């Protein structure tokens with residue numbers, strides 16, 4: 001009887017090895033099969049293709065128009081040839097979509113207002129960042145209009161009213177965080193600005209005293225980092241397995257915990273506002289109030305809803321603003337010849353203000369500063385692409401290319417900013433380029449920092465264009481003005497502007513390098 005029992009010892013050694021090897025291969029086989037679902041949409045084989053990260057191993061090779069180490073390098077290199085063409089990005093592309101189509105910017109005006117069931121901004125975000133799985137979303141997708149209205153309508157409408165608070169919080173933040181700088185002192189933008197921006201944004205999102213609570217400040221800064229890291233971690237697994245794996249990943253648990261922390265921090269403040277509302281008292285002018293006001297009665301004081309709105313607005317606002325301000329600060333330090341004209345412009349406008357604080361109505365008068373910021377963003381954009389969308393219903397592009405449901409598309413926004421047919425000497429930094437362009441009749445508002453268009457898409461374009469950009473523009477101007485009005489700045493001896501770090505999808509400032517600041521005797 002015993003001899004009939006199946007055991008590895010009972011079979012010859014070669015067969016035993018073969019069986020063991022086969023069992024070991026099973027997970028890889030499953031992996032291979034599920035991976036097939038990852039790239040369900042087939043892109044038209046007739047379109048030219050560029051491959052990223054030298055990953056030329058696929059069938060795409062036959063149509064490859066080039067293979068490039070980074071998305072930015074690839075798009076920049078083929079732009080002159082493919083400016084008016086549709087082409088496909090393949091290979092180890094930085095975004096989680098694997099393949100996507102690049103369309104000429106001139107078509108964006110036709111596509112920008114297509115409904116979500118044709119072209120979806122939200123779906124592209126979900127897929128790119130695994131956002132649902134890493135708790136990057138609102139409590140309920142049906143809350144999106146409430147969230148967006150609070151940013152696009154209420155925040156923008158209240159800018160005039162909140163400028164004083166913003167200025168006060170920035171001054172508080174800089175005084176708290178900057179050393180004396182009586183002599184040249186090293187300051188690291190990457191250490192300083194996230195906290196400055198978090199404090200200032202927090203003042204407008206939740207108000208005092210919560211905005212200065214160190215745990216709140218830390219949460220708003222780290223949530224963004226955590227959800228991106230968790231999303232990247234999940235990218236290592238095939239798409240169909242991610243919902244099963246996500247709840248077990250440490251990073252995903254941390255993101256979930258961030259929501260609970262935010263709920264705990266907000267609880268007493270939300271309760272206080274509920275009491276104030278019952279008493280008929282006026283609520284403070286901040287994001288917490290606007291979310292309450294815009295929500296249905298049942299959601300107004302729902303902690304989970306408010307916490308997810310707060311985390312999402314911080315996610316959209318803090319690092320984008322920090323990096324854009326850091327790029328501009330580095331550009332300013334590298335070109336001290338701009339400091340005096342910027343200081344003069346600021347002083348002239350400030351002199352017209354009875355309150356001693358630049359108001360919203362005076363901001364548009366700072367044309368040099370606005371231009372400097374736009375030029376800095378043109379040469380150091382956060383993303384190589386913009387207008388990233390998922391095709392949710394098939395449609396035909398103006399050249400006849402059919403885009404199927406499931407395709408992704410984007411515009412080569414950074415390369416557009418370097419287009420010689422659009423810009424004079426585009427590779428050169430000309431801080432007042434846009435100020436000069438605005439002097440031409442008809443161009444007065446076309447080239448403002450916060451203006452979007454097919455030539456300038458770093459805030460997106462169309463119905464999903466960044467709704468926080470007017471607030472961000474004012475905040476960044478106040479930050480830079482604080483620095484150039486109060487300090488002289490330079491880089492350490494023998495060093496120039498630190499080169500941007502080319503990430504797979506964009507450019508981030510090199511936070512490992514300091515700027516030297518010295519207090520001015522004003």
Ligand code: HEM
Nearest residue numbers: 316317320321324387458459460461464465466467468472
């Ligand atoms: C310099 C700083 C910022 C940059 C560069 C930036 C950039 C962007 C970009 C590129 C988009 C996508 C637009 C599209 O694809 O059409 C976007 C969307 C968005 N941004 Fe910003 N942003 C910044 C600051 C802010 C701030 C301060 C807030 C909030 C106060 C904010 C809130 C949002 C929101 C809510 C969306 C989603 C819009 C939608 O779903 O329709 N952003 N931003």
